[in-house]
């Protein structure tokens with residue numbers, strides 16, 4: 120019998136989901152579970168890779184059961200993941216040698232500051248398309264090997280394997296110590312600082328900068344193309360695609376061609392513009408990344424504006440400040456006041472990403488007077504996402520040499536009407552959201568389905584895209600300019616606060 124469904128596994132920063140889709144791209148079942156966040160020191164963020172794998176096994180089993188189908192009904196599985204988060208494990212036992220170091224973690228700032236005095240920064244920008252910042256995984260791997268001489272020896276002897284989450288999950292899905300495939304794809308590899316954007320292979324000069332043994336690195340495969348077959352927790356499903364989450368949502372939005380863009384608002388916010396088969400280097404603080412590669416075709420590239428903290432700030436308001444009990448309460452609270460009352464929040468928890476790339480910047484809440492209430496702070500929290508989006512859209516416009524005419528969005532935060540209206544207001548362009556908000560999983564499913572011929576081509580997939588909501592700009596220009604000026608000053612202060620000063 121023909122297999123009727125496609126599944127996607129979305130291994131995210133805060134949770135893992137498995138979603139089963141039908142041929143029309145409709146969701147048949149979804150299972151989701153959170154995993155623990157570890158913050159052992161200021162600036163450090165870790166995950167337990169074994170907990171993540173256990174969570175992944177559970178959500179896959181549950182989604183298949185909830186869909187009321189057999190694994191043999193699934194034509195392909197697509198794996199998408201939080202990017203840059205890395206883990207090293209023992210090849211023989213399958214046991215991780217440390218907690219996974221998460222993309223938000225800034226422990227490598229010192230290591231990178233030393234490299235900055237060499238020509239490493241220029242090499243990395245030219246070869247990998249990335250700035251020398253804590254976000255990417257190569258320096259995290261170097262830090263780990265430097266932290267323990269025994270680990271460095273074992274790595275040199277070929278006993279250890281490195282992987283981002285796609286690699287860790289796929290190795291386990293395909294059998295782990297019993298023949299698991301040690302692979303990654305071009306989108307994930309393009310975030311390591313170790314891959315050359317042109318050759319799409321590990322780059323010897325970059326491996327030398329980070330002193331990484333090639334033997335511990337996975338094989339780099341195309342995004343769309345079968346990399347193996349599942350063994351655990353359900354057997355015999357072809358793994359048709361590996362794709363970083365933000366590239367997956369670009370794919371899930373049907374943005375297959377040059378000039379098409381999307382912005383996802385989840386834990387972080389990520390604007391990606393498809394630039395086609397050309398490698399475009401940004402002059403305005405964006406990074407160059409691989410959008411996807413279909414087996415046998417040239418790679419498609421993208422420019423990306425990454426914001427480290429968007430929904431994560433809302434989560435922090437819930438978990439650490441206890442300002443709200445659920446994320447959606449931030450909107451209710453913010454809607455009680457007409458403006459921010461002079462209060463601004465700059466969420467530089469992991470430094471500032473695009474377009475500033477300042478690892479030292481630290482978060483701030485500023486403009487406090489007795490007038491300011493929790494509602495004003497809630498408003499400033501949402502505005503922080505809107506203004507960060509403004510900054511990356513502005514950079515994108517600068518690089519593209521033209522002004523975007525609308526912004527296509529997705530992700531958990533797009534449930535927030537007030538926020539989406541703010542984004543439309545500050546950008547002064549319409550904001551549009553499609554019916555299917557789970558574009559990360561959908562993109563992975565599309566990519567996996569294409570790999571096995573479940574869908575004939577990309578044109579067929581575009582027909583699934585329908586508008587669900589649109590927000591039109593309505594802010595007067597003077598107010599926008601005033602608010603922008605205040606936001607910029609607040610950002611300057613967050614950067615200045617992180618600079619070494621006498622007595623600090």
Ligand SMILES: Nc1ncnc2c1ncn2[C@@H]1O[C@H](COP(=O)(O)OP(=O)(O)OP(=O)(O)O)[C@@H](O)[C@H]1O
Pocket residue numbers: 130131132133134201384385386387429430431432433434446447448449450530531532534535538
């Ligand atoms: N109504 C809301 N208003 C503001 N923020 C919200 C709202 N609902 C959810 N969020 C935020 O959106 C984020 C969840 O979105 P989503 O599920 O897309 O995250 P994600 O990025 O996929 O997560 P992960 O990083 O684990 O992959 C959370 O950070 C949450 O705080």
Ligand SMILES: [Mg+2]
Pocket residue numbers: 129131132364385559
């Ligand atoms: Mg996600």
